[in-house]
Amino acid sequence: MPTTRARKPAATPETPPRKEVGVRRAPRQARSQEKVDRILAAAGREVEEGGLDRLTTNRIAAAAGLSVGTVYDYFPNKESIVGALLDGWLARIFEAVDGAHPRHGTGLDLLSYIRETVERCARLYEEQPGLSVLFAMVPAVPALRDATLAHDEAIFRTHVTALQHYAPHAPLPDVEAISRCIPLMAHDILTAAIVHKQGDRQKLMNYLYVALMAMASRVLIA
Structure with missing residues (x-):
């Protein structure tokens, strides 16, 4: 593949748009935010235990201890609650990945950076109940699909600028290809190992790290 001229890293990626999927009134005070947090936490537990079909606003209210x-x-409606639940989780994933970016002075080398982003995301996959239901809703709800696409693009941009920092002379097509693969592979393995609990989790994670390190090595030797 022909090499490209070393490019100056792009500006800091902006946080992906936080689409409030059907939220009626955004909280403006700490007390209101605490209620919203209780609603979302209760919805996550209810989705995890009974799925979307059994989810109702009455069940969510009872689980949250609210009217x-x-x-x-x-x-x-319940759909707007689930939408906000996914929206908030996507924002936390972006913050976790972007927080490992070398622009923040993390002191990580490239391979450590990739491992750190995966480990940060793994914790968020563990902490959020009902992810399988949230993921299943995305294709059917345009607002969720748009929010997810914006999130994916922001994750891609932060990986691109990080890789350009570590390997400024690497061909841009290679950098972009790897920046697309990292979140796709990580999501698939984390979903299988943590959300669906398929196979041996440690083995799956080890396979993921080996694959990602092999790809990252390509830009280091460019």
Whole structure:
């Protein structure tokens, strides 16, 4: 593959748009935010235990220890609650990945950077109940699909600029290809190992690290 002229790393990626999927009233005070957090946490638990079909605003309100009226103050329906749940999780994933970027003075080398981003994301996959249901909703809900696409693009941009920092002379097509592969491979393995609990988790994670390190080595030797 022909090499390209070394390019100056792009500007700091912006946080992907935080689309409030159907939220009726955004919280403006700490007390209101605490209620919204309780609603979302309760929804996550209910989705994990019973799936989307059994989910109702009544069940969410009871699990959150709030009245149904209070839930409706912030969310018009259960779908909007689940949408906000996914939206918040995507934002935390972006913050975790971008937080390992060398622009923050992390002191990590390239291979450590990649491993750190995966480990940060793994913790978030573990902490969020009901992810399989949230993922299944994305293709069917345009707002969720748009938010997910924006998130994916922001993750891609932060990986590109990180790789350009570590390997400024690497061909841009290689950098971009690897920046696409890292989150795709990580998501598939983390979903299988953590969300669906398929196979031996440690083996799957080891396979993931070997594959990602092999790809990263390509830009280091450019």
